[in-house]
Amino acid sequence: MLQLPLIREHQNEIIGSLKKRNIEAAPLVEKVLQLDEERRALQTKLDATLAESNKLSKEIGNLFKSGKAQEATVLKEKTGTLKEESKLLGDDLNTVVKALQDLLYQIPNIPHSSVPAGSTDADNEEVFREGDIPDLIAGALPHWELAKKYDIIDFELGVKISGAGFPVYKGKGARLQRALIAYFLDKNAAAGYTEMQVPHLVNEASGYATGQLPDKEGQMYHVGEDDLYLIPTAEVPVTNLLRGEIVDQKEFPICYTAYTPCFRREAGSYGAHVRGLNRLHQFDKVEIVRAEHPNNSYQALDGMVEHIKDILRELKLPFRVLRLCGGDLGFTAALTFDFEVFSTAQDRWLEISSVSNFETYQANRLKLRFKDEQGKSQLAHTLNGSSLALPRVLAGLLENYQTEDGIEIPEVLRSYCGFDRID
RNA sequence: GGAGGAAUGGCAGAGUGGUCGAAUGCACUAGUCUUGAAAACUAGCGAGGGUCACACCUCCGGGGGUUCGAAUCCCUCUUCCUCCGCCA
Numbered sequence: 001m002l003q004l005p006l007i008r009e010h011q012n013e014i015i016g017s018l019k020k021r022n023i024e025a026a027p028l029v030e031k032v033l034q035l036d037e038e039r040r041a042l043q044t045k046l047d048a049t050l051a052e053s054n055k056l057s058k059e060i061g062n063l064f065k066s067g068k069a070q071e072a073t074v075l076k077e078k079t080g081t082l083k084e085e086s087k088l089l090g091d092d093l094n095t096v097v098k099a100l101q102d103l104l105y106q107i108p109n110i111p112h113s114s115v116p117a118g119s120t121d122a123d124n125e126e127v128f129r130e131g132d133i134p135d136l137i138a139g140a141l142p143h144w145e146l147a148k149k150y151d152i153i154d155f156e157l158g159v160k161i162s163g164a165g166f167p168v169y170k171g172k173g174a175r176l177q178r179a180l181i182a183y184f185l186d187k188n189a190a191a192g193y194t195e196m197q198v199p200h201l202v203n204e205a206s207g208y209a210t211g212q213l214p215d216k217e218g219q220m221y222h223v224g225e226d227d228l229y230l231i232p233t234a235e236v237p238v239t240n241l242l243r244g245e246i247v248d249q250k251e252f253p254i255c256y257t258a259y260t261p262c263f264r265r266e267a268g269s270y271g272a273h274v275r276g277l278n279r280l281h282q283f284d285k286v287e288i289v290r291a292e293h294p295n296n297s298y299q300a301l302d303g304m305v306e307h308i309k310d311i312l313r314e315l316k317l318p319f320r321v322l323r324l325c326g327g328d329l330g331f332t333a334a335l336t337f338d339f340e341v342f343s344t345a346q347d348r349w350l351e352i353s354s355v356s357n358f359e360t361y362q363a364n365r366l367k368l369r370f371k372d373e374q375g376k377s378q379l380a381h382t383l384n385g386s387s388l389a390l391p392r393v394l395a396g397l398l399e400n401y402q403t404e405d406g407i408e409i410p411e412v413l414r415s416y417c418g419f420d421r422i423d
Numbered sequence: 424g425g426a427g428g429a430a431u432g433g434c435a436g437a438g439u440g441g442u443c444g445a446a447u448g449c450a451c452u453a454g455u456c457u458u459g460a461a462a463a464c465u466a467g468c469g470a471g472g473g474u475c476a477c478a479c480c481u482c483c484g485g486g487g488g489u490u491c492g493a494a495u496c497c498c499u500c501u502u503c504c505u506c507c508g509c510c511a
Contacts, residue, residue, distance in 0.1 A: 043472065047480040054480090057492040061441045064491095072491075079491045246470085375452085377470080
């Protein structure tokens with residue numbers, strides 16, 4: 001959520017920046033400012049009424065104490081009208097505040113100045129590429145066929161138990177999955193991220209604070225009976241660890257990592273692009289989350305990008321990094337880098353990580369603040385990134401490491417797996 | 424699931440209808456003293472709105488109510504604790 005004072009002072013810049021998202025924000029912003037003005041006017045009126053009524057109440061108390069019940073009774077009548085007035089004003093104020101809130105929820109974050117204009121993923125800007133695309137054997141298979149051939153992932157079995165999009169990992173497939181989780185967590189811990197284990201179901205307040213609600217209500221599984229949401233990413237519970245906190249700025253950077261399953265309803269879209277592991281209702285992911293001083297957040301973002309590059313180098317997967325264009329940028333992000341691994345057998349790039357700086361947008365909803373040198377509260381910056389999403393890493397590994405008679409395991413993973421090939 | 428108790432500032436903890444945004448202690452910050460530190464002493468020290476700055480307003484787990492007036496009384500929800508039951 002954008003901060004109101006910022007909108008007040010930089011109305012035109014904000015409208016200009018949001019054009020990069022292909023959003024015509026002028027009417028929205030105007031309405032916000034209008035409501036904000038109404039809000040302040042009502043608040044001032046209400047405050048004055050309450051002040052008057054407070055004053056009278058004190059007088060009445062004093063009159064009673066000095067035995068002047070008669071005079072007190074006269075004053076009492078006056079407070080009656082004030083009370084009615086303040087009730088009405090309070091109701092009006094609530095209505096305006098609610099409307100204002102709803103509007104603010106509809107305004108996405110302001111894109112960083114480096115975000116390229118554009119409307120689709122075709123307009124994303126490639127900023128880095130590394131790793132050789134392997135020459136695969138003749139008749140190289142996509143991962144869903146490899147999974148079947150070596151009996152390591154069973155999609156049909158998952159359909160029986162739950163439905164499409166819930167794969168069952170078997171034998172070496174399951175072990176490789178566990179190895180990847182352990183490896184990612186170890187890498188993140190070595191880079192200074194504190195490992196956390198967090199709930200996989202969250203309440204509504206958490207969903208609002210990180211921005212999944214009300215924007216992406218339909219993407220999350222909702223447990224109606226208990227009014228809880230299955231997490232679509234560890235970002236939600238992990239970032240919410242800091243909700244409502246006022247931290248000492250000496251504590252920055254605050255760095256967390258967590259492995260969780262992720263649950264996504266992901267309505268629609270069938271065909272080759274969602275085959276196999278490409279798109280699932282449940283998948284595993286290791287996430288990194290940071291809270292930073294505003295002065296450091298972009299440096300931190302670069303650090304996170306380098307960290308993920310390092311992991312992909314160790315896995316020896318060919319990858320590229322994209323700077324997302326305005327049209328592809330998530331609602332809450334100011335700047336996002338996507339990582340994509342080249343899946344040779346599918347002949348396409350697969351998104352395996354998304355690293356973003358949210359600046360104060362999430363922090364404003366979270367109410368995550370710190371005390372600056374003047375002792376004033378200021379919103380922190382939050383960032384997060386996948387390091388990494390398992391299914392597509394697995395897809396890339398299976399497809400790029402296949403040989404005639406088996407799948408090689410990358411060297412860094414062998415000690416985690418306890419085997420060096422799947423055959 | 425049943426019975427009882429509780430929720431107050433970073434922490435501990437007083438406050439049971441008015442002068443309470445809230446005693447006191449600890450922690451923290453600044454200063455004095457000291458070669459330096461500790462101790463001692465002095466001062467400051469919750470959050471939000473509002474204002475050029477004051478004033479002023481709101482917040483004692485959340486919501487609602489009673490009252491001229493609520494941290495304090497009532498209703499309700501949530502959470503925690505104790506005991507019983509069940510249980511990985």
